[in-house]
Structure formats: structure tokens, C-alpha cells
Amino acid sequence: MRYGFIGLGNLGGPLALNLCRAGFDLRVHDRDKVNAERHLSAGATWASSPQSLAAACDTMITCLPSPAVSESVLKTVIPSMAAGSTWIEMSTLGRDEILRLAAMAGEHGVRTLELPVTGGVHLAARGEITLLAGGDADLVALHRPALDALGGRLFHMGPLGSAAVIKVITNMLAFIHLVADGEALMLAKRGGLDLAQAWAAIKASSGNSFVHETEGQLILNGSYDIAFTMDLAMKDLGFAADFGREFGVPLDLAGLTLETFSRARKAYGGDAQSTAVVRLLEDALGTDLRAPGFPARLE
Incomplete structure (x- = not known):
């Protein structure tokens, strides 16, 4: 072959x-x-x-x-x-x-x-x-x-067509988790917790997610380098919104996430890393989410 x-x-x-x-x-x-x-x-x-x-x-x-x-x-x-x-x-x-x-x-x-x-x-x-x-x-x-x-x-x-539907669903969930993880880490930082320890505790908890384990590390490093752009994230969230309308499913969380990514793309550009959506919260509060010991890229 x-x-x-x-x-x-x-x-x-x-x-x-x-x-x-x-x-x-x-x-x-x-x-x-x-x-x-x-x-x-x-x-x-x-x-x-x-x-x-x-x-x-x-x-x-x-x-x-x-x-x-x-x-x-x-x-x-x-x-x-x-x-x-x-x-x-x-x-x-x-x-x-x-x-x-x-x-x-x-x-x-x-x-x-x-x-x-x-x-x-x-x-x-x-x-x-x-x-x-x-x-x-x-x-x-x-x-x-x-x-x-x-x-x-x-x-x-x-x-x-079946794989297209499930791929959009998985990406939709990933982007929702990403925005949520940024908010969780910011709560930990503003609450006076050690961010590295907070990340580890979340990883071992019922609140863990694949996104937290992976992209959460890039947020704490500050590289945000997941090799996936804002433009690509917006494309996939647009597909999810289309399916929601077609299938008659209200996608409240996905809709809010799409709005958040739209603001992030406007602020940082379509070529920015999708993980940098968390920067919106960091910039708004003047508080970074850096912690030592986390990689710039995932191996």
C-alpha cells in the first residue's frame, strides 16, 4: 500500500x-x-x-x-x-x-x-x-x-460525518475546560495558594481534566504554546454552535466560551495560541498565573 x-x-x-x-x-x-x-x-x-x-x-x-x-x-x-x-x-x-x-x-x-x-x-x-x-x-x-x-x-x-460530529464535541469540551481552568487557577492565586501545589491538588481531585493536566502546565509556564491557534479554536467552536442550532440543543456554556475566545482573538490575534485565552483574565486583573517547574511545551 x-x-x-x-x-x-x-x-x-x-x-x-x-x-x-x-x-x-x-x-x-x-x-x-x-x-x-x-x-x-x-x-x-x-x-x-x-x-x-x-x-x-x-x-x-x-x-x-x-x-x-x-x-x-x-x-x-x-x-x-x-x-x-x-x-x-x-x-x-x-x-x-x-x-x-x-x-x-x-x-x-x-x-x-x-x-x-x-x-x-x-x-x-x-x-x-x-x-x-x-x-x-x-x-x-x-x-x-x-x-x-x-x-x-x-x-x-x-x-x-459521524467523526466530524464527535470531534467538534471533544474540542468544544476542551475549550470550555480551558476557560474554566484559567478561572480556577486565578481563584487559587488570588486566594493566596501556591499555584504549583494547587495545580497538583486539582490534578488529584474530582475537578481534574485532560486540559488541566496538559494546557494548565503551559499556562503556569507562561508559554501558552499548545501549537493550536485562536483561529482554529474559533472555527471549531463555530462548528459546535452550528450543530447546536441544527440539533436543537441550547449550548449555553459553549456560547459563553465562544464569546470569550472571540474577545481573546480580538485582543491577541488569530495566530495567538488558543491557550492564551486565559490571558484575558490575567490582563483584566493584572495578575499573572506563573509558577516554577512547568514546561514551555508538552513532550
């Missing part, structure tokens, strides 16, 4: 590297060839264009920053993909978008498997990120060896 990978950024880069290290026949392409240096050193082959990559592969994997980029790349490569080949989309798309793009691919005889991931870049680099699959069961089975190499736990959520 010959795999191709387009999009070697913060998330796609380590995912593609996992395939290289597992010995898969992998060709890679990115707008910036510098992003592919690790992969070429690990045995991947460079493709000079998306079209040449698609023509040389049985399966094309994309991990891209926005639905618009995914659509643009798909339109570019479809004419070069053979009938019966597979497109594995690891970008975060809305349900309607993945269904529409899969239909476009299907007109050329290309089958689609959606495969968004959750857990963070540090888990992708360790090969432990969670995979959320949507598509036909036989397609999941066909690519199971590659999926096992890409990440850790795999959940087949159902037909196409």
Missing part, C-alpha cells in the same frame, strides 16, 4: 513521521519543503506537487488547516487519483463539508475515510493520539495497519 501525505504542519508533521517510522511506503508534500526534512531522513519520498503525489499513491492523506484548504487540495489532486483509491481526511471539517467533499471524490471513484484526531500535538508525536474514524467498516479494516501506526486508540464512530 503506497501512502501519500499532504500537510506537514504542527499536527500533520508528527503523524506522517509515525508512518515513516513504522516502515510504510510514504510520499510527502507540503508548501514548504523544509517541513519534510525529518520525513525524508526517515525514509519518505518527496513529491514535487500534490498531483504527482496523488498519481503515485494508492491512498492520499491530508491534514490541513481549514475546510477551504482541504477542498482546494482535493480539487487539485482528484484528476490524478486512480479509481478505487482512498482519501483519508484528518483535518477537522464540519459534517456537511466532509459529506460534500466525499461525494466529489466519489464521482471520480475515490473512497473517503474521515479521520480527525484528538489529544494534542504532543500525543501525535508519541504515536498515542486518539483517532476518530467515520466511513465504511471495510475501509477502516483495509487501512487498520496504517491507522495503528498513526496513533493510539481508534474509535470507529459510524458512517461518514
